[in-house]
Amino acid sequence: MEYLSMKNIKKSFGDLEVLKDISLHVNEGEVVSIIGPSGSGKSTLLRIATMLETLDYGEIHYLGEAAVEIVDGFSVYAKAKKLREIKNNFGLVFQNFNLFPHYSVLKNITDAPINVQKRNKKEVMAEAMELLEKMGLSDKADYYPSQLSGGQQQRVAIARALALNPKVLFFDEPTSALDPELTSEVLKVIKSLAEQHMTMVIVTHEMNFARNISDKVIFMDKGVIVVEGSPEEVFNSSNERMKEFLGKLQN
Amino acid sequence: MSFEVMLEQLSSGMLKSMMIFFLTLIFSLPLGMVMCFGRMSKNKIISGITGFIISILRGTPLMLQLMVVYFFPYYLFGWSIGGWRFPAIIVGFSINYAAYFAEIYRSGIEAIPKGQHEAAHILLYSKPQEFFKITLPQVIKIILPAMTNEIITLVKDTSLAFSISYIELFNLAQQIAAANTTMIPFVVAAIFYYVFNLIVSVVMRGFEKKLSYYD
Numbered sequence: 483m484e485y486l487s488m489k490n491i492k493k494s495f496g497d498l499e500v501l502k503d504i505s506l507h508v509n510e511g512e513v514v515s516i517i518g519p520s521g522s523g524k525s526t527l528l529r530i531a532t533m534l535e536t537l538d539y540g541e542i543h544y545l546g547e548a549a550v551e552i553v554d555g556f557s558v559y560a561k562a563k564k565l566r567e568i569k570n571n572f573g574l575v576f577q578n579f580n581l582f583p584h585y586s587v588l589k590n591i592t593d594a595p596i597n598v599q600k601r602n603k604k605e606v607m608a609e610a611m612e613l614l615e616k617m618g619l620s621d622k623a624d625y626y627p628s629q630l631s632g633g634q635q636q637r638v639a640i641a642r643a644l645a646l647n648p649k650v651l652f653f654d655e656p657t658s659a660l661d662p663e664l665t666s667e668v669l670k671v672i673k674s675l676a677e678q679h680m681t682m683v684i685v686t687h688e689m690n691f692a693r694n695i696s697d698k699v700i701f702m703d704k705g706v707i708v709v710e711g712s713p714e715e716v717f718n719s720s721n722e723r724m725k726e727f728l729g730k731l732q733n
Numbered sequence: 734m735s736f737e738v739m740l741e742q743l744s745s746g747m748l749k750s751m752m753i754f755f756l757t758l759i760f761s762l763p764l765g766m767v768m769c770f771g772r773m774s775k776n777k778i779i780s781g782i783t784g785f786i787i788s789i790l791r792g793t794p795l796m797l798q799l800m801v802v803y804f805f806p807y808y809l810f811g812w813s814i815g816g817w818r819f820p821a822i823i824v825g826f827s828i829n830y831a832a833y834f835a836e837i838y839r840s841g842i843e844a845i846p847k848g849q850h851e852a853a854h855i856l857l858y859s860k861p862q863e864f865f866k867i868t869l870p871q872v873i874k875i876i877l878p879a880m881t882n883e884i885i886t887l888v889k890d891t892s893l894a895f896s897i898s899y900i901e902l903f904n905l906a907q908q909i910a911a912a913n914t915t916m917i918p919f920v921v922a923a924i925f926y927y928v929f930n931l932i933v934s935v936v937m938r939g940f941e942k943k944l945s946y947y948d
């Protein structure tokens with residue numbers, strides 16, 4: 483089943499055309515990585531998908547439900563109530579975590595399931611402890627974010643997103659704010675999610691990681707998708723811009 | 734006049750000063766929030782007008798504002814202002830302090846990183862949930878030191894009520910001092926303001942400590 487479909491997305495900031503007709507499809511259980519140079523519009527695409535930013539033109543569907551449709555040539559967002567329902571389908575992990583500093587680790591994870599989704603408190607708590615165990619953070623439930631390393635904070639942020647049981651999980655450079663030693667522990671967690679067939683869209687600068695875990699890789703440059711396909715296809719592509727991008731990374 | 738009698742007389746002034754202090758806080762803290770929302774409104778007209786009101790309240794002497802509040806019912810409508818003196822003081826102080834608090838609240842709200850709001854959106858917190866659960870607790874921690882300064886100033890500012898002849902501590906001390914040619918009432922008043930502010934500082938530091946469980 484197609485979990486996410488974005489069609490003909492266009493977005494400008496003032497005179498700057500950041501996304502020029504981008505389409506993206508993600509099926510159930512698929513892991514899609516988005517790579518590309520700085521300023522190519524990767525974050526903007528993710529922010530439009532997660533509705534932190536509005537698009538200028540295009541369509542977005544989650545599990546077949548229209549979040550944005552084209553009506554008479556204009557993109558129209560669904561009604562607030564419908565949109566809220568649709569937003570239940572995804573989660574987002576930020577580059578700089580954005581944990582709530584005044585909440586303990588456990589409360590960061592459980593507050594939205596309990597107070598937004600109105601789920602049973604005991605059940606949510608038990609699930610959160612399970613998630614923390616998976617993240618290797620069982621002993622940190624009562625800590626505050628500032629008492630944790632960046633890698634630990636990011637794993638809490640992943641647990642917080644997972645606690646809402648999203649169908650699709652987005653990551654925007656989840657390891658860019660981390661030291662190399664801390665990067666691997668976060669990548670390991672994401673990899674294990676991939677093995678459990680969590681549907682994910684990951685913007686990353688970790689090429690080896692993208693290559694290893696992705697079903698599909700998308701290379702963006704200057705607001706367009708230049709190459710997309712399996713990791714083999716993309717990383718062995720003869721496209722000049724792609725080769726130049728990979729070359730720059732190696733130096 | 735014996736010291737005990739003097740103290741007894743002064744204590745009625747202390748009570749009145751404390752009344753001004755507490756009533757002003759009770760009204761200005763929430764009113765400041767309303768002004769702050771007005772100031773931060775996306776509606777340009779609302780934010781413009783509120784901004785202008787706040788700048789006037791902060792840019793003119795409180796003493797003058799007290800007089801305006803006290804006398805305007807008489808000059809505008811010819812009403813008798815007999816029983817209006819104390820209410821006028823509370824209204825004047827509350828509006829004035831609300832303006833200062835509004836600006837402090839605003840600085841605190843603007844200090845919350847954008848990412849906090851984005852995380853709240855993604856987790857589907859409603860607007861009120863986002864404000865009361867995520868924004869406000871962090872704002873309170875940020876603004877406590879500035880609030881402490883302002884509240885300490887309020888303790889001392891209560892003496893400005895003398896400008897419309899309200900008999901609070903300072904006014905009373907002045908009267909007793911003049912009648913008995915002695916400085917002692919002023920000394921007592923000074924000690925009172927000082928100790929009151931000491932208590933305010935201790936209480937506020939207690940709040941700060943309570944919120945220091947996270948960075």
Ligand SMILES: Nc1ncnc2c1ncn2[C@@H]1O[C@H](COP(=O)(O)OP(=O)(O)OP(=O)(O)O)[C@@H](O)[C@H]1O
Nearest residue numbers: 495498500518519520521522523524525526527655
């Ligand atoms: N809110 C905004 N207002 C104006 N310009 C913006 C805004 N957000 C992004 N941009 C611009 O849009 C372009 C694309 O930005 P975006 O953050 O999507 O790039 P990116 O591919 O994520 O880059 P990076 O790898 O550095 O994170 C950049 O030129 C950026 O300056």
Ligand SMILES: [Mg+2]
Nearest residue numbers: 524525526655
């Ligand atoms: Mg980015």
